[in-house]
Amino acid sequence: MRILILVAAAAVLASPASAKPPGGPARTFQPMDLFGLAYAADPQIRPDGGAVAYVRQTYDVMTDRAHPSVWIVDAATGAQTPIASAPGWSERSPRWSPDGKRLAYVAAAEGEKPQLYVRWAETGQVARVATLAETPRSLAWSPDGRTIAFVGFVPEDPASVNAGLKKPDGAKWAAPLQVITAVTYRRDDEGYTRPGHTHLFTVPADGGAPHQLTFGAFDDGGGVSWTSDGKGLLFAANRRPDWERAVQETEVYRVDVADGTLTQLTHRVGPNHGAQMSPDGRLIAYTGYDARHRGYENAVLYVMGADGSSPRALTTKLDRSVNNPHWAADGRSVFVQYDDHGVGKVARVSLDGQVTPVAAGFSGGELDRPYSGGEYSVSRTGVVAFTQGGPDEPGDVAITSGGAVHRLTALNAALLEGKSLAQVSKITVPSSADQLPIDAWVMTPPDYQPGRRYPLILEIHGGPYAAYGPEFSSELQLFAAAGYVVVYANPRGSTSYGFDFADTINDNYPSHDYDDLISVVDAVIAKGVADPDNLFVTGGSGGGLLTAWIVGKTDRFKAAATQKPVINWTSEILTTDMYLFMAQDWFGKPPWEDQANYWRRSPLSLVGNVKTPTMVMVGEEDHRTPGNEAEQYYQALQIRGVATELVRVPGASHHALAERPSQQAAEAAAILAWFGKYRTGAQ
Numbered sequence: 316m317r318i319l320i321l322v323a324a325a326a327v328l329a330s331p332a333s334a335k336p337p338g339g340p341a342r343t344f345q346p347m348d349l350f351g352l353a354y355a356a357d358p359q360i361r362p363d364g365g366a367v368a369y370v371r372q373t374y375d376v377m378t379d380r381a382h383p384s385v386w387i388v389d390a391a392t393g394a395q396t397p398i399a400s401a402p403g404w405s406e407r408s409p410r411w412s413p414d415g416k417r418l419a420y421v422a423a424a425e426g427e428k429p430q431l432y433v434r435w436a437e438t439g440q441v442a443r444v445a446t447l448a449e450t451p452r453s454l455a456w457s458p459d460g461r462t463i464a465f466v467g468f469v470p471e472d473p474a475s476v477n478a479g480l481k482k483p484d485g486a487k488w489a490a491p492l493q494v495i496t497a498v499t500y501r502r503d504d505e506g507y508t509r510p511g512h513t514h515l516f517t518v519p520a521d522g523g524a525p526h527q528l529t530f531g532a533f534d535d536g537g538g539v540s541w542t543s544d545g546k547g548l549l550f551a552a553n554r555r556p557d558w559e560r561a562v563q564e565t566e567v568y569r570v571d572v573a574d575g576t577l578t579q580l581t582h583r584v585g586p587n588h589g590a591q592m593s594p595d596g597r598l599i600a601y602t603g604y605d606a607r608h609r610g611y612e613n614a615v616l617y618v619m620g621a622d623g624s625s626p627r628a629l630t631t632k633l634d635r636s637v638n639n640p641h642w643a644a645d646g647r648s649v650f651v652q653y654d655d656h657g658v659g660k661v662a663r664v665s666l667d668g669q670v671t672p673v674a675a676g677f678s679g680g681e682l683d684r685p686y687s688g689g690e691y692s693v694s695r696t697g698v699v700a701f702t703q704g705g706p707d708e709p710g711d712v713a714i715t716s717g718g719a720v721h722r723l724t725a726l727n728a729a730l731l732e733g734k735s736l737a738q739v740s741k742i743t744v745p746s747s748a749d750q751l752p753i754d755a756w757v758m759t760p761p762d763y764q765p766g767r768r769y770p771l772i773l774e775i776h777g778g779p780y781a782a783y784g785p786e787f788s789s790e791l792q793l794f795a796a797a798g799y800v801v802v803y804a805n806p807r808g809s810t811s812y813g814f815d816f817a818d819t820i821n822d823n824y825p826s827h828d829y830d831d832l833i834s835v836v837d838a839v840i841a842k843g844v845a846d847p848d849n850l851f852v853t854g855g856s857g858g859g860l861l862t863a864w865i866v867g868k869t870d871r872f873k874a875a876a877t878q879k880p881v882i883n884w885t886s887e888i889l890t891t892d893m894y895l896f897m898a899q900d901w902f903g904k905p906p907w908e909d910q911a912n913y914w915r916r917s918p919l920s921l922v923g924n925v926k927t928p929t930m931v932m933v934g935e936e937d938h939r940t941p942g943n944e945a946e947q948y949y950q951a952l953q954i955r956g957v958a959t960e961l962v963r964v965p966g967a968s969h970h971a972l973a974e975r976p977s978q979q980a981a982e983a984a985a986i987l988a989w990f991g992k993y994r995t996g997a998q
Contacts, residue, residue: 342735343761343796346980349789350376353726354709355702356383356680357408357690361415364698365390367723368409368418369712372680379977385409385420388723390698390714395724398422398434398441405429410454417520419444419454419463431465433520444522451516453539455548462517462572464548466536469527470511498559502892503938503969515539515548517572528570529577533558537565538589542621543596547571551588551601554579562896563606567599567623580623585612589639593646596621600640600649608900610824611780611810611817614638616651616664629668634813637664644695652677652691654811656754657784659689661699674715678704678786683973684776684855685756685786685803687811706739706756707731709787735761737795739785744838746807748830751816755804755835756785757844758795769800770849770994773836773872776803777856777879779824782811790973793983799990800845806831806861822903824916825864832861833869848873851990855879855972856940860918863948866929867921874993876930876986879940879969882948884913892938922951928958930989932982934967960989 351374358369368387375382385398385406398406398420406422407429416436423429429450434441444463451465474494482488501507513536515528528548529535537551551565558564567581567590580599581587585606592599599619604612613636619626630637630651637651648665650673659677662670677689679702689710691701702710703722708731711724737758744753760769772794776783783803791801805812806828808820820828839845850872854862859880866875881887885906888898898905906913914920929952933945945961952959962985964978973979 342733344734344736344789344792345796346793346984348730348734349976349980350374351727351730352682352709352789353730354678354680354682354704355712355724355726356710358692358700358702358712359409359411360390360692360694360698360700360714361411362413362695363415364694364696364714364716365415367692367700367712367714368411368420369700369724370407370409371726374976376976379975381974383407385418385422387418388712390721390723393723408452408454410456412456412460412520413458414460417460419456419520421451421454431463431518433463442522444520445518445525447525452513453536455539455541456520457517457541458543458545461520462545463520464515464517464528464539464541466513466539466550467516467525467527468509468511468513470509473510498895499892501938504971506936506938515550515570517548528572528575530575535568537587540591542569543592543594546573549580549590549592549599551586551590560895562899565603567601578623580619581626582623586614587617588614591640591642591649592621593642594644595646598646599623600642602638602640602651608903609818610821610901611808611814612636613814616640616649618649618666629664629666630670632668633662633670636810639691641693643693643697650691650693650699652689654687654782654784657687657782657805657809657811659687659784661691661701673718674699674701674713674720676703676705676713676720678702678710680710682709683788683790683979684774685783685788685791686776687782687784687786704787706758706785706787707736737761737792737801738763741785742835742838742842744804744831744835746827746831747834747837748827751807751819751831753804753806753831753835754812755802755838756783757839758791758801758803759844760795760798760800762798763800766843768843768846769798770851770990771836771839771845772799772801772990773832773850773852773854774801774803775832775852775854775858775861776805776809777854777858778810779808779820779828779857780810780817781857782809784811790979790983793980794987797987799851800839802835802839802845804832804835822901822912824901825861825918828861829864829868832865833871846996847871849994849996851875851994853878853986856969857881859940863918863929864921866927867918867924870926872927873995874928874930874990876932876989877945877948878932878982879934879937879972880918880931880944880948881940882917882944882951883919884917885910886947887940887944888913890941890943919947919951922948922955925952925955925957928989928993930960930962930986932962932964932972932985934964934969934972936966937969937972939969 353373356370408421449468453466455464476492516525518525535552565586569578587603590601616630635653637653639652641650661674679688689702698716703713704710853876855878859877862877931949949961
C-alpha cells in the first residue's frame with residue numbers, strides 16, 4: 316500500500332521542448348511559474364469612469380499563499396497606483412464613494428482581523444473607520460457618502476455539556492464537549508462553523524461606532540445596497556421559521572436605517588438575490604427563479620415596484636442564467652452578467668426585455684482550471700470595467716464603452732514573455748448518444764508538430780452545473796508542457812447553453828455525459844492529433860465522479876486520476892456540507908427511500924468492471940466531497956487488485972485543493988508521474 320503525502324512541489328515530467336536552453340529560462344510553462352502568476356479581480360470603476368480600483372492577486376513564494384492587494388488604474392493612461400497599506404498587508408473589497416473622492420476597502424496585517432478603511436483619493440490619507448471584531452463584507456456607500464453599510468458576523472456562545480465538575484485552579488482539563496444542533500454545521504473552506512449569524516451594520520464614513528440594523532436567528536446578506544433616498548437598505552435573507560431546512564428560499568427585504576423596521580418585498584418559492592434600486596427610486600431589479608426542486612434553474616432578471624408590487628421577468632427569452640444586476644444611470648435599463656457557450660458576457664437589458672451584449676471575454680479567478688466566470692462594474696457614464704483574459708493569459712482589467720474594448724493592465728506580460736504556451740482551439744462534436752452538439756477545446760503541446768500523434772489527457776470539469784471555456788489554466792498548461800494533448804469539454808449538464816442542455820442530467824447524472832466525453836476523445840483521435848493507444852483521463856469533483864464512471868465503463872484509457880470525487884451517492888449525501896440541497900434537488904428523496912436510484916448513479920456500482928490503473932486524490936479538509944469518498948474507492952480498487960495510489964493533500968479544502976502553488980505543482984507532478992508509468996512511446 317502506498318499513500319502519497321504532498322508536502323512540496325515536485326518536478327513535472329516534461330518534453331524536450333520544456334528544457335531550459337543554455338543561459339536562459341525555460342521556454343514552456345513550469346511549476347515555479349505558478350508563483351509568478353497574477354490576476355485581476357473585483358474591478359470597481361469610479362463613478363465618473365476615470366479610474367478602476369481592483370484587487371491584484373499575486374503569490375508569495377515564501378509563504379506559498381495568495382496575496383491580495385488593491386490597486387488603482389487610470390482609465391485614460393493605464394498608470395497604476397497601489398493602495399499599499401503597509402508591507403505584508405492584504406487588501407480587498409474596494410468600493411468608491413458616490414462622488415469618487417474616497418475609496419473604502421478591507422485590509423489586515425498578517426495574523427490580524429480584517430478592518431474597514433477609507434482612503435481619500437486627493438491626498439492618499441487613510442483612516443480606519445471602525446474597530447470591528449469580525450470581518451466586514453458586502454460594503455455599500457450611502458447615496459450621500461456619509462455612511463457605509465456592511466455585513467458582519469455576530470457570534471453566539473457555543474452549546475456545551477457541563478458535567479457538574481469544578482476544575483481546580485491551574486488544572487489542565489480537556490476542552491468541553493461541543494453540542495451541535497444546527498442543520499448546516501460545517502462548510503467547505505470553513506470547517507465546523509462557529510455559532511452565530513450574519514447581520515447588517517452601518518458605520519459613519521468618517522469613523523465611529525458600528526450600528527447593528529438586523530437581528531434574530533437568521534443569516535442576512537445576499538448582497539447589500541441602499542435605497543435611492545438613503546433611508547433604507549436592500550438585502551436578501553431566508554427568515555422563514557424553517558429557514559435552515561428551506562435551503563433555496565431567500566426573499567428581498569428592506570430595512571429602515573432609522574428604526575430597523577423590516578419589510579419583506581418578494582413572496583415566492585425560490586431564491587432572490589442582488590436587489591438594486593433604480594436611480595429614481597421607482598423600481599428594484601433583482602435575480603432569482605421559481606424553485607421546482609430540480610438540479611438546475613436559470614436565474615432570471617426581475618424588476619418590481621419599490622414596494623415589492625408587480626414583479627415581472629425581463630430575461631426569460633435569453634435562456635441563460637444571469638446575475639449581478641446594475642442599473643444604468645438613466646434608469647431605463649439594467650446591466651447583467653451571464654455565460655454563453657463557456658464565455659462570460661455583460662449585457663444591457665431594457666425594461667421591455669431587449670438584451671444587448673456590451674462586453675465579452677470575461678476571465679474568472681480560478682487559475683488552475685479553465686472555468687468560465689469573471690466580474691464587472693458600471694460607471695454613471697456607462698463605462699463597463701471587467702476582468703478580461705484568454706487561454707494564453709489570466710484575467711486583466713479592461714473597460715468598454717460604445718463597443719471598443721481597452722485593456723488597462725498586463726499583469727503577466729513579463730512572466731509569459733518568451734514562453735511557448737499550449738495553443739488552444741475550439742471544436743464542436745456531435746454526441747454519439749443523440750447528436751447533441753458538444754463544445755470542446757483542444758490544447759496542443761508547445762512543440763506540437765502537425766501530423767504527429769500525441770498522448771491525450773481528457774480533463775473533466777466539476778459542478779456538474781458549471782462550464783469550461785477559453786480561459787487560462789495553469790494545470791493544463793503543465794500537462795501540455797509535459798508533451799500531452801489536453802482536451803476539455805462541456806458535456807450535457809454544463810451551464811451557459813440554456814436550461815434544456817443543463818436539465819438533461821436532472822435525475823440522470825451520470826449517464827449520456829459519458830457518451831459526450833468519449834465522442835470528444837474520438838473526434839480528436841480522428842483529427843490525427845491524439846494517439847488512441849495513449850489515452851488518459853482526470854477531473855475534479857463532478858469531473859472526478861465522471862473519471863471513476865468512465866473507467867467503470869471502458870478500458871480504453873491507460874490510466875486515470877480521479878480527484879476529490881463522489882463515489883457513493885449515499886455516503887456523499889450523508890457526509891457532505893450540502894446534504895439538504897443535494898437530497899432535495901438532485902435526488903428528490905433521501906437514500907433510504909430510493910436506494911436503487913442512488914446506487915445506479917454511483918461510480919462504486921461499476922468498480923467491479925475497473926481494470927484501469929487509477930490514482931485517487933483528495934484534500935484532507937474537504938467537506939464537499941469528503942475524504943471517505945476517495946478512500947472508499949481506493950479501498951475498493953485495492954480489494955480488486957487494481958493498481959492505485961491514494962494522494963492526500965494536507966490542509967486543502969474542496970474548493971482550495973490547488974490554491975497553494977506548491978501543492979498545485981506537486982499535484983500536477985503526481986498525476987503526470989502516474990500517467991508516465993503507463994504511457995508508452997514517450998519522447
